[in-house]
Amino acid sequence: MSNDRLVDVAGKLDLLKERFRERAVTDVASVVADLGADAGVEPGREQLVNAYRTLHRLAGSAGTFGFQALGNEARSLEVHLKPFAEEQDASQKLRASGLTSLDPEFLERVRGLAQLLVPGESAREAPEPVTHRETVLSEQPEIMIIDPDLARAESLATALSPHGFIVHCRQVPEPTDLPVSAIIVREGTLSAKSQLAKNAVDVAPLVFIAPDDSFDRRYALAALGADGFASEPVDVPALADSIERLINERHEAGAGRVLVVDDDPELLEHYALVLEDSGLEVRCVGDPSTLLGALSEFRPDIVLMDVQMGEYNGPTLARMLRFDPEWVGLQIIFLSSDEDREFQFGALSEGGDDFLTKPVSDRILVQAAKVRCYRARQLDKLASRDSLTGLLKHSVALAEAVKEHARCHRLGEPSVLAMLDLDHFKQVNDRHGHRVGDLVIKGLANLLRHRLRKTDTIGRYGGEEFIVVLPDCSVGNAVRSLQEICHQMAQIRFGGASGEFSVTLSVGLAALDRYDSADKAIEAADRALYQRKAAGRNGVTCDAGHMEPDQDSPVL
Ligand SMILES: Nc1nc2c(ncn2[C@@H]2O[C@H](COP(=O)(O)OP(=O)(O)OP(=O)(O)O)[C@@H](O)[C@H]2O)c(=O)[nH]1
Numbered sequence: 001m002s003n004d005r006l007v008d009v010a011g012k013l014d015l016l017k018e019r020f021r022e023r024a025v026t027d028v029a030s031v032v033a034d035l036g037a038d039a040g041v042e043p044g045r046e047q048l049v050n051a052y053r054t055l056h057r058l059a060g061s062a063g064t065f066g067f068q069a070l071g072n073e074a075r076s077l078e079v080h081l082k083p084f085a086e087e088q089d090a091s092q093k094l095r096a097s098g099l100t101s102l103d104p105e106f107l108e109r110v111r112g113l114a115q116l117l118v119p120g121e122s123a124r125e126a127p128e129p130v131t132h133r134e135t136v137l138s139e140q141p142e143i144m145i146i147d148p149d150l151a152r153a154e155s156l157a158t159a160l161s162p163h164g165f166i167v168h169c170r171q172v173p174e175p176t177d178l179p180v181s182a183i184i185v186r187e188g189t190l191s192a193k194s195q196l197a198k199n200a201v202d203v204a205p206l207v208f209i210a211p212d213d214s215f216d217r218r219y220a221l222a223a224l225g226a227d228g229f230a231s232e233p234v235d236v237p238a239l240a241d242s243i244e245r246l247i248n249e250r251h252e253a254g255a256g257r258v259l260v261v262d263d264d265p266e267l268l269e270h271y272a273l274v275l276e277d278s279g280l281e282v283r284c285v286g287d288p289s290t291l292l293g294a295l296s297e298f299r300p301d302i303v304l305m306d307v308q309m310g311e312y313n314g315p316t317l318a319r320m321l322r323f324d325p326e327w328v329g330l331q332i333i334f335l336s337s338d339e340d341r342e343f344q345f346g347a348l349s350e351g352g353d354d355f356l357t358k359p360v361s362d363r364i365l366v367q368a369a370k371v372r373c374y375r376a377r378q379l380d381k382l383a384s385r386d387s388l389t390g391l392l393k394h395s396v397a398l399a400e401a402v403k404e405h406a407r408c409h410r411l412g413e414p415s416v417l418a419m420l421d422l423d424h425f426k427q428v429n430d431r432h433g434h435r436v437g438d439l440v441i442k443g444l445a446n447l448l449r450h451r452l453r454k455t456d457t458i459g460r461y462g463g464e465e466f467i468v469v470l471p472d473c474s475v476g477n478a479v480r481s482l483q484e485i486c487h488q489m490a491q492i493r494f495g496g497a498s499g500e501f502s503v504t505l506s507v508g509l510a511a512l513d514r515y516d517s518a519d520k521a522i523e524a525a526d527r528a529l530y531q532r533k534a535a536g537r538n539g540v541t542c543d544a545g546h547m548e549p550d551q552d553s554p555v556l
Pocket residue numbers: 388421422423424425426427429433434435436437438441462463464533537
């Protein structure tokens with residue numbers, strides 16, 4: 001993270017802390033007044049409830065801004081006051097109880113709150129330092145090979161690049177500004193992963209190449225901090241697939257969309273700053289009545305929700321959200337200063353998933369949010385992604401095609417749909433076995449992910465058939481991109497039972513915006529694919545009926 005950015009975030013957090021302190025001065029004064037601590041006046045029910053609520057809020061927020069002592073004392077006073085605040089005839093109970101709680105000592109402690117408006121030494125527990133050089137999921141990830149034998153490194157780089165990686169080779173670990181997404185290291189080049197820390201590439205996953213595949217070797221490399229492993233002779237497609245998986249995992253572990261619902265403006269802003277600074281996307285909702293709109297618009301992975309928000313109650317809001325099937329699976333985590341287990345179980349049974357007890361330190365907040373976002377994304381992936389390739393499942397890809405068809409028609413933009421099919425794939429399975437066949441399918445999936453834009457839809461349509469939707473793209477550009485992909489696919493060398501082999505790809509393509517429905521465009525692309533197969537495979541064919549005279553020829 002740059003120094004400027006650090007200073008910026010720290011400066012904003014300091015401003016928020018000052019705003020909190022100013023409000024806390026008023027809050028403490030109002031508690032003193034409500035409880036008649038200065039005037040010696042016996043409080044009525046309304047005053048007791050007000051004082052209880054203010055103490056509850058201070059207990060839940062003061063620690064977050066570094067006023068731990070104030071938060072702890074507010075919590076302790078709040079607990080004393082709770083039975084009276086909850087009683088309907090509170091003031092009578094107070095009288096009947098002989099003022100056991102609001103005795104002079106209690107009131108002295110209430111007056112003493114003002115002295116605690118001094119921040120503690122460790123004002124905030126910082127989250128784990130986040131490097132903003134974190135793994136970049138670019139369309140073409142950059143990886144680095146560190147190998148004292150440069151010729152060997154370059155030969156591996158040549159074999160890996162058709163998989164869609166940009167590969168850099170170095171003989172020794174050295175500082176770099178490259179956005180490296182993964183590092184391949186020859187065993188013996190490093191004695192510990194920490195050696196890379198100096199070189200600003202420490203966050204990238206590390207894959208070691210070792211001379212053999214023994215248990216001891218694997219164990220020793222795991223102890224060095226390896227994230228992945230490959231042994232000689234290197235199975236390049238398997239290595240490419242394992243790098244791909246590590247990059248995706250790393251990317252997903254730090255990503256997520258968090259909706260925070262809290263009616264305390266300083267707390268809300270503080271949470272947002274801390275979470276955003278850790279790389280998460282955040283949307284704040286200060287007024288719970290706007291929650292449904294914010295959910296539909298932002299579509300978060302998780303919701304962090306305060307329990308008491310004026311007239312609104314978090315658990316009831318959670319129950320209300322579950323009315324809608326769309327939000328049934330949404331993770332809702334309550335932020336509450338109430339540590340009472342009974343209360344927490346009750347709130348969870350209303351529709352929440354978990355509790356974070358306030359005050360939440362910045363580090364816990366970030367960790368809790370990231371872990372839960374990761375889980376939520378994994379679950380979502382299970383439902384929508386094909387397990388072999390990680391691409392969209394048939395039905396989800398179709399739904400995306402239908403959506404894009406509506407969009408490009410509405411806006412009058414060009415858009416392309418393509419069907420892709422591996423050539424003679426049955427022979428691959430028959431000659432080299434299903435496991436190798438699977439690697440070929442994964443190889444094509446990874447290549448598509450790297451070579452197409454993030455906004456493109458890529459789905460596994462059937463066994464070795466894929467569907468691709470390219471929004472805002474002319475037929476000519478689509479042909480060029482897909483031809484390049486066919487070319488790269490043919491260059492990938494797979495290791496088979498009887499030596500290395502390569503597999504080619506056929507593509508049929510149709511202009512999505514020229515058809516009445518996505519289904520018709522799919523039929524047209526399928527027809528074009530059939531023509532491509534008949535014309536010799538390995539290349540791209542456009543649906544002839546929709547070529548413009550000056551466009552590329554229909555069969556390529
Ligand atoms: N390894 C593996 N094979 C699969 C998978 N899904 C489908 N297949 C195989 O893909 C092959 C498809 O073969 P065909 O439809 O005859 O087509 P082809 O051999 O590719 O021939 P053309 O399409 O005409 O070039 C079949 O052998 C299927 O068993 C999968 O997930 N993994």
